[in-house]
Amino acid sequence: MPELPEVETTARGIGPHVIGRTLVAVCVHQPILRYPVAEDLSQILAQQTVVSLSRRGKYLLMQCERGHLLIHLGMSGCLRMQPTGHRLRKYDHLVWCFDHGEDLVFNDPRRFGLVLWTTENPFQHRLLAHLGVEPLTDSFHAEMLYAKAKTRKQSVKQFIMDHKVVVGVGNIYASEALFMAAIDPRRSCQRISLARYERLVMGIKQVLAAAIDQGGTTLKDFSSNHQPGYFQQSLQVYGRHDQPCVHCGNAIRQVHLGQRNSYFCAHCQR
DNA sequence: AGTGCGGCCTGTCCGC
């Protein structure tokens, strides 16, 4: 499922194909996504040129001349470029046709994703306004986490997955980062020292950066779909219950935290 | 205000 690294990789891959290009048509084949796609999206976007493509959390922001398109890939969404008129696949819900003979295609089997048009400042949009800091910036640091954790009564894993605290730490990378930081995911976020939060911040930055690096090499061709789980060969604990810990050999454990599967080594993580 | 949970949707897996 697309987490922050996949979204970042998508932005980097798609950007050069769409920035500076002008839309000639938009075809909506399935308007029922997380929120309904605007009925008049095609009229709105026609003849608009794409100014920039950026990312905020797991949202893609396609800046056009008269507003922004907010795109979220949900659980199963992906974007790809293909020649105009090229045949569509199952679950290709939206197609943006550009003036240079390439189409941008939004595919999303589970339809947890969204495509919204907004003319306001996109960062003030209700879906983005309350998002926490970007994990790969200097604003994301241990002091900030430590201070915020003081008033919370959650496990540390639920805490770092809260998008009001820090964006883009999904279920997979939360488990991985906690393993790198040797912190038990069940531990109360209040009962973690500043020094351990330093390790956790480094773990989060490292695992996300590594995944973006891999995505950059694995997904450099944006004419094809994502390879599902392309980062999986690098996962140290996620999905590895009952398999040996790569550090100590003890069996990786699986527990539920806030309805989410969590994986950890009870020997290495305290 | 902080926290928990239902619901959206479909591919995959499991048991019969």
Add this chain to the structure above:
DNA sequence: TGCGGACAGGCCGCAC
């Protein structure tokens, strides 16, 4: 072999 049911998963939005 085919079928039904459970499950996963991000994240909003409501209930407590």
